[in-house]
Amino acid sequence: MQEIFNRRSIRKFTDQPVEPEKIDKLLRAAMQAPSAVNQQPWEFIVVQDKERLEKLSQTSPYAKLIAGSPLTFVLVANKHDIKVPGALGWEEDMGAAAQNILLEAVHLGLGGVWLGVATTEIVPKNITAFFDLPDYILPFAMISIGYPDGQENKFVDRYKEEKVHYEKW
């Protein structure tokens, strides 16, 4: 699947808006992801308003590029959907959904970047405050998407033979 090999983090976008049909496809791709006990804990906040994007870009020190994006998804998990005892594993479900969005974006001629949220303490708090989220909604990641401006999805070889172990580690 060529999209896997060509995908790169794209951080600069043209002003061209992402068509609603493509947004729909990206969301459908996300929701096709596998999840533990098929719990599908994901929900998606779609942000396209320029002013909102500018403010959203201030929720993470590493996500300033959101301000220059035409579209950013905020991926959140709904605790009420998490069926695995101890509420473990939801991050894995969310990661699969995030990767599906990024790969579908390449397929649609778009570019995107995964912006970490759950990897820090302050960013989930900032996002919860920004969207006034209830306590059962867990911020996981943001993904900015758009038409690449001066960057492209192109293959970089990352294969490392020493990372592969057959039968035993």
Ligand SMILES: Cc1cc2nc3c(=O)[nH]c(=O)nc-3n(C[C@H](O)[C@H](O)[C@H](O)COP(=O)(O)O)c2cc1C
């Ligand atoms: C969990 C996670 C968090 C990330 N957070 C950020 C981020 O906050 N800002 C950013 O510009 N890129 C972020 N990235 C993108 C990585 O920097 C990027 O995937 C990595 O450098 C490899 O480059 P590539 O995506 O072009 O292959 C994140 C990626 C992952 C998987």
